Amino acid sequence: MANSFDRIYAVVKKIPRGTVASYGQVALLAGNPRWARVVGYALHANPDPEGIPCYRVVTKDGRTSPAFAFGGADIQRALLEADGIEFTEDGRVDMAKYGWTGLG
DNA sequence: GGCGTGACTTATA
DNA sequence: ATATAAGCCACGC
Structure with missing residues (x-):
């Protein structure tokens, strides 16, 4: 039961290659903007890493984290680099460029 | 059902 | 910018 x-798994699975999504984004797309923590927990469980x-x-x-x-x-x-995502010297991803909006 | 904890986020100091 | 505090939901005991 989950x-x-x-919801979270479905959203994460829908993340297109070459893009990244934040916990809040996934949570929001999942249906609840407060699931940020649950998203982390769901991924922690990661029942289907593939x-x-x-x-x-x-x-x-x-x-x-x-x-x-x-x-x-x-x-x-x-x-992420394998997906074609670039990293900044800060070791961060350009959310403005690779940030998945859930629109596809 | 209550308590403590967490791969988070936002607001305040 | 770093450190605290509060909020949200789910899991384990």
């Missing part, structure tokens, strides 16, 4: 989780690219989900700063190392902080960057 009404909220299923269908749920948690690495495409970052904070509103386009940054990742210090504990986000689901396999290595560098892993996330590598995966």
Whole structure:
């Protein structure tokens, strides 16, 4: 049972390649702008890492959390770069350029 | 159902 | 810009 989780998973799975979405964005698209924490929890559970690219989900700063190392902080960057996403010297993603608006 | 915690976000100091 | 505080929802005990 995971009404909220299923929503979140569905949204995260819908994130197109080459784009990233913030927790708040996913939460909002999921139907609730307050699910930011739940989104993190849902990704933490990550029951389908092959269908749920948690690495495409970052904070509103386009940054990742210090504990986000689901396999290595560098892993996330590598995966995003593999999608064609560029990183700033701050190690952040250009949300204005790669920030997924959910429009497709 | 209550308590504590969390891969978040916003507001205040 | 860093540090606190509050809010939201879900999970585990």
